[in-house]
Amino acid sequence: xxxxxxxxxxRLGAASHTFDAGEKIFMQEDTAARMFVVASGRVQxxxxxxxxxxxxxxxxxxxxxxxxxxPRSAAALAVExxxxxxxxxxxxxxLLRENPEFALHIMSILATRxxxxxxxx
Amino acid sequence: xxxxxxxxxxRLGAASHTFDAGEKIFMQEDTAARMFVVASGRVQxxxxxxxxxxxxxxxxxxxxxxxxxxPRSAAALAVExxxxxxxxxxxxxxLLRENPEFALHIMSILATRxxxxxxxx
Numbered sequence: 001x002x003x004x005x006x007x008x009x010x011r012l013g014a015a016s017h018t019f020d021a022g023e024k025i026f027m028q029e030d031t032a033a034r035m036f037v038v039a040s041g042r043v044q045x046x047x048x049x050x051x052x053x054x055x056x057x058x059x060x061x062x063x064x065x066x067x068x069x070x071p072r073s074a075a076a077l078a079v080e081x082x083x084x085x086x087x088x089x090x091x092x093x094x095l096l097r098e099n100p101e102f103a104l105h106i107m108s109i110l111a112t113r114x115x116x117x118x119x120x121x
Numbered sequence: 122x123x124x125x126x127x128x129x130x131x132r133l134g135a136a137s138h139t140f141d142a143g144e145k146i147f148m149q150e151d152t153a154a155r156m157f158v159v160a161s162g163r164v165q166x167x168x169x170x171x172x173x174x175x176x177x178x179x180x181x182x183x184x185x186x187x188x189x190x191x192p193r194s195a196a197a198l199a200v201e202x203x204x205x206x207x208x209x210x211x212x213x214x215x216l217l218r219e220n221p222e223f224a225l226h227i228m229s230i231l232a233t234r235x236x237x238x239x240x241x242x
Contacts, residue, residue, distance in 0.1 A: 047239065067225065067232045073239050096224050100217035103224035104188065110231035111188045117238045118168065118194050 004037045004058060012091045019078035030072045033089045035062040041082025047074040063106055066092050125158045125179060133212045140199035147183065151193045154210045156183040162203025168195040184227055187213050
């Protein structure tokens with residue numbers, strides 16, 4: 001599976017942010033059509049006290065809101081000092097256009113999540 | 122949200138298939154990296170007796186296996202006389218390349234499914 005290419009993110013002008021351990025990156029129900037790529041550190045995706053996912057370097061999160069523009073379905077929390085690169089919707093569409101492998105990568109993350117959830121039905 | 126363009130499917134050489142009411146289109150655990158677009162009729166996505174989804178004209182199903190090449194996570198059943206257009210993996214990649222809106226459409230279907238499942242957690 002193709003990984004995220006940090007160079008193309010930089011070229012698109014994607015901004016970098018740092019968070020301390022324990023800091024919230026976004027809250028459930030927030031509205032913001034942005035996704036994030038973890039540059040370093042670790043992020044937990046949490047809903048009502050349940051940890052849905054641990055995201056490490058090269059991993060992405062927040063991709064749901066950028067796809068359908070709906071409020072955040074879960075919160076994201078830095079569990080150690082963490083640097084993330086933020087991708088907004090125009091940048092996201094540009095990545096889809098220039099790189100079908102990026103589209104497949106995002107789809108594959110979503111499909112994996114659905115399969116895990118199906119397995120727990 | 123962009124819908125599926127049947128003309129571009131035809132141009133790619135995607136094959137059409139018809140199924141009678143009650144006929145299986147694929148079974149859970151089948152391996153086959155193909156997705157389907159409903160041209161007419163109605164398809165139910167079923168796992169262990171639970172109906173996960175009803176798919177009508179213009180809707181797609183079977184997209185999970187084409188993304189990650191894993192066995193089918195559910196079965197698909199024609200619930201009335203149904204015509205589907207079959208897309209194989211090379212055709213799928215070609216659609217991603219030529220049309221970022223198609224990628225976004227597939228992602229949006231997956232994101233909607235995840236949100237529904239999250240809501241039932």
